Amino acid sequence: EGMTVAIVGQPNVGKSTLLNALAGYEAAIVSEQAGTTRDPLREHLLLDGLPLTIVDTAGLRDTEDAIEREGIRRAWQALEKAELALFLVDDREGVTDADRALLARLPAMPRLLLRNKCDLAGQAAALDSGEQGQELRLSAKAGLGLDLLVQALKAQA
Ligand code: GDP
Ligand code: MG
DSSP states (O other), rough: OOOOEEEEETSSSSSSHHHHHHHHHSSOOOOSSSOOOOOEEEEEEETTTTEEEEOOOOOOOSSOEEEHHHHHHHHHHHHHHHHHEEEEETTTTOOOHHHHHHHHHOOOEEEEEEEEEEHTTTEEEEEEETTTTEEEEEEETTTHHHHHHHHHHHHOO
């Protein structure tokens, strides 16, 4: 089943869209409504010959909604069990203070910062190095940079 990779980040940054783009089908519900994803969703994939288990998770935020909160607890649990974290941010906003606070709470593990929605930010997909180490600009929705992501995942395996 290969390496386990958890997709994490704040609500609405495109985590479920990324899972679907990698899976090649609509595994997860995508919505502009924050708090859509609740339970962690695991997909076993073979990406360019690399076997992976990818886990989509609830957006990490404070919430009064009891079910969403349970989903977020499970997201942190999934992260504990994962071997690599894909931390998504919205490329239009970049890494916010809220993102930095979350990044500081991530378990000690390999991580890759993904700047998603580069199509909306008017940026090209690219692999770069930044303040968080290796960073990748991509668009899960437009399918830009997914090949670079698979290359980066292969390098971690
Ligand atoms: P999640 O809450 O992080 O799982 O975010 P979703 O995958 O549900 O996406 C939230 C919204 O952002 C949806 O309306 C998506 O269609 C949109 N979205 C996600 N990724 C991209 C992207 O790369 N480009 C654009 N333009 N929209 C995106
Ligand atoms: Mg989601």
